[in-house]
Amino acid sequence: MKINNNFFKKKNYLKLSLICRVLSVKKSVKDLNINSIIDLENAKKNDISFFNSLKYEYLLKKTKAKFVISEKKYENLVAKYCNPLIVDNTFKSVAIITKLFYPNSLNDTIDFDLKTPSAKNYKNVKFGQNILIGKNVKIGKSTYIGHNTLIESNVKIGNNCIIGNNVILKNCKIGNSVRILDGAIVGKTGFGFFPDNIKNERYPHIGIVIIEDNVEVGCNNTIDRGSMSNTIIGKNTFLDNQVHIAHNVKIGKNCIITGQVGFAGSSIIGNNVQIGGQAGISGHLKVGNNVSIGGGSGVLKNIPDNSKVIGYPATDIKNFLKRDK
Numbered sequence: 001m002k003i004n005n006n007f008f009k010k011k012n013y014l015k016l017s018l019i020c021r022v023l024s025v026k027k028s029v030k031d032l033n034i035n036s037i038i039d040l041e042n043a044k045k046n047d048i049s050f051f052n053s054l055k056y057e058y059l060l061k062k063t064k065a066k067f068v069i070s071e072k073k074y075e076n077l078v079a080k081y082c083n084p085l086i087v088d089n090t091f092k093s094v095a096i097i098t099k100l101f102y103p104n105s106l107n108d109t110i111d112f113d114l115k116t117p118s119a120k121n122y123k124n125v126k127f128g129q130n131i132l133i134g135k136n137v138k139i140g141k142s143t144y145i146g147h148n149t150l151i152e153s154n155v156k157i158g159n160n161c162i163i164g165n166n167v168i169l170k171n172c173k174i175g176n177s178v179r180i181l182d183g184a185i186v187g188k189t190g191f192g193f194f195p196d197n198i199k200n201e202r203y204p205h206i207g208i209v210i211i212e213d214n215v216e217v218g219c220n221n222t223i224d225r226g227s228m229s230n231t232i233i234g235k236n237t238f239l240d241n242q243v244h245i246a247h248n249v250k251i252g253k254n255c256i257i258t259g260q261v262g263f264a265g266s267s268i269i270g271n272n273v274q275i276g277g278q279a280g281i282s283g284h285l286k287v288g289n290n291v292s293i294g295g296g297s298g299v300l301k302n303i304p305d306n307s308k309v310i311g312y313p314a315t316d317i318k319n320f321l322k323r324d325k
Contacts, residue, residue: 105204190247
């Protein structure tokens with residue numbers, strides 16, 4: 001999955017010696033050109049990556065990154081597969097380097113380049129009233145854009161889409177035959193920051209939101225863009241109203257997500273998953289294929305394929321019924 005995109009301007013490269021100096025890493029290294037900072041799964045040999053949890057060891061084993069930011073407790077493990085750059089706090093260090101590569105990644109709250117769209121530039125698009133569109137926006141044929149909607153710079157929308165009223169689209173790519181209903185916000189920055197008693201420090205988000213073909217996004221949904229990878233909604237997935245999807249979440253194909261479900265960051269949802277209303281999915285876990293999750297459930301651990309779970313914490317429905325008796 002490609003992370004680099006035209007939403008955030010990136011420096012061509014940084015010297016490895018500069019990265020080490022900024023992070024106060026005392027390591028003798030060749031002064032290489034580092035292309036970018038990216039997650040373990042998508043990193044190439046000229047990228048730098050990071051490792052912060054044993055649950056991602058399987059990605060560490062396969063990564064192409066030669067240099068990985070991590071902490072002392074993981075030094076020996078990281079050293080088995082690549083060159084560790086040891087720091088006191090992985091996430092703060094990643095944030096510092098990300099801001100060096102992408103200097104404008106924290107300054108995208110408002111797009112001041114929005115203008116009323118010109119009909120000659122979008123001949124096969126039907127616009128409502130009070131629409132504002134940014135630079136380099138691409139909209140496919142036979143697409144409808146509702147009243148009072150904002151589409152920020154570089155957004156791409158496919159053919160035969162319906163974008164409702166009062167929608168905000170930014171930092172996203174939308175496939176064909178997608179419906180985004182009234183009041184939805186897609187591509188805003190994720191809820192990532194470092195708490196501090198004086199001033200909380202924001203974490204840069206350089207990923208985007210990718211919505212694949214035939215998806216429906218309900219009213220007043222919020223879908224955060226990714227931090228170091230993309231947030232993805234798979235083909236033919238339907239989201240009910242008031243669903244929240246945090247950064248880096250990946251939802252598979254043919255899923256049905258009912259009202260007021262919340263997904264914490266970096267959770268991965270398989271194909272053909274059904275989730276009942278007001279369920280909560282914790283972060284950094286995996287839900288398999290063909291899973292049913294009952295309404296109001298709290299999912300706190302991985303769920304294997306073909307499971308039916310309910311309750312808090314969510315458990316197999318047969319166990320739940322026995323426990324309830």
